[in-house]
Amino acid sequence: MASIVHSLKTSGLTGAFASPEPEPEQKRRESPLQTAQALAQRFSLTAAERDQLGGTPKVERDALRESGLLALSIPVAYGGIGANWRTTLDAVRVLARADSSLAHVFGFHHLMLATVRLFGMPSQWESWFEQTARHHWFWGNALNPLDDRTISRTHGAWSEFSGQKSFCSGALDSEMLIASAREADTGAFLVAAVPTQRSGISIADDWDNIGQRQTDSGSVTFEKVRVEHHEILADPGPLSTPFACLRPVIAQLILANVYLGISEAAFSSARHYTLHEARPWPPSKVASTGEDPYVLGQFGEFWVSLEAVRLLADRAADQLDAAWSRDTALTGAERGEVALAVASAKVAAARAGLDICTRMFDVAGARATHAALRLDRHWRNLRTHTLHDPLAYKIREIGEWALKHTWPTPSFYS
Incomplete structure (x- = not known):
């Protein structure tokens, strides 16, 4: 060993x-x-x-x-x-x-x-x-639009944020936070930028999931936190214009590139252990695992799927740059084109990555499961992250375009 x-x-x-x-x-x-x-x-x-x-x-x-x-x-x-x-x-x-x-x-x-x-x-x-x-x-994240436990109450020229937020990636060891709250009277969704060390903000060290274990994605508590008027991002505000609606597109493409990086790491690890540690199965009658036709076939499949994801991710990034350069002149249709490109890249990255991170052990062999290597972290990290929002709904959005030519409806996840 x-x-x-x-x-x-x-x-x-x-x-x-x-x-x-x-x-x-x-x-x-x-x-x-x-x-x-x-x-x-x-x-x-x-x-x-x-x-x-x-x-x-x-x-x-x-x-x-x-x-x-x-x-x-x-x-x-x-x-x-x-x-x-x-x-x-x-x-x-x-x-x-x-x-x-x-x-x-x-x-x-x-x-x-x-x-x-x-x-x-x-x-x-x-x-x-x-x-x-x-x-x-x-900068850390305490936005989580699905968690409505943080409430904002207006006090003249400032607001008070009180409540909790979950899945706050990078909040620990940050200098600034993007935080969200629901306005107590109207239910309006507010987003603000506040210093992490502000009085009343508590960040718990309570992230202990199977993957992405060093993202500090635990919980943040706001206890009567004073948020100044100039710290609230209200003009143009969250998802208020086609240009503002690029925010979720950027988030999704960041995730797609994280997935792709994980997949490339898993491929690299599988390649190394197949060439240097794996032993050929006796019925193969080959001198090394690298000559086994079944192993070669799997590596060919891995490579094709990675190449497809790389091309989709790069194309989406180029389209995002073109949309970003449009600034406030960006149209809803132009934003929709980027959203589709990003959704396609993310779906492909998730599917290819989960396949490679699972099947890498088929080619690398039993020795690659040695605990000290923790090569299972590739699967654990990807499995944890691909649950960020259901892939089925992303595919449905793509299907709406493929069948009806309907652009994805802007939300914090599309």
Whole structure:
């Protein structure tokens, strides 16, 4: 078994990122994706151990802060890197190959930045962008539109948020939170950006699920939290215009790229153990598992499904960038085209990923189930995340277009 444990550090999962730690001058010359690849190499070395431990990956989150990648999607005019969505999503995918939990919180950080941009006024998001870039802020999520337990009550020029939110990914160890509440009198859905350390906000360390174990996706409690009027994103507000309705599209495409990164990691692990650890089944009458025609056939199927997902995800990212450039001129039909492209990528990523993460053990063999490797984390992470919203309803939305040419109805999940 010692050779298997050694293989954890030498498998194809980390090989794609193998490079020496860059010197400071080299770091300044790195592209964002090179920076992401260097971080992924570091994160992959401890991913299995940290998966077992759970909790907050504080060291790794600080490494993301120091890398400058938290400003990746922030325009240069506000101190950011100014990357488009294609590059930002590529970085999410690179990180997901090494550690899908860190890719999740990193991707959702950029989703929260997009939220203030899409739902708020320039006088709000410009300052937050500048401070995020300057101070390396991490943004966390406490929005969860399906959890209506947080109530807002108006007190003159400010509002009071009280209640709880579940599935608050990245809330722990963040500087800012995107939070939502229902207005007590009208039931209106409110979204606000507030400092995580504000009095009355309590974040519980209560995330202990089978997968995505270091996303800090537990609960947040708001106890008479004061939310200033200028912190509420009301103009144009949540899902109020076709451009604002890009927010759920971005969320879905982040998830699709996390799924794809997990699937690529599972493929890489399966390939390594098939070539270096698996033993041929006697009836195959071949010298090595890599010559078994049934094994070769499965790897061919894995590759075709991954190639299809990569093309769909990249196409969707390019369409998102085109829609983003339209700004407030974006039409409902243009938004619908992006939503369909993203939905197709997400469905394909979920299906291909669950298949690969399950069947990888058919080709890698029994030795790949050694507990120290924790290769089951690929399936656990993907299975946990693909339950974010039911795939059947995503497929139904696509079917509405395929049969009736009806665009997906904007919601926080489509």
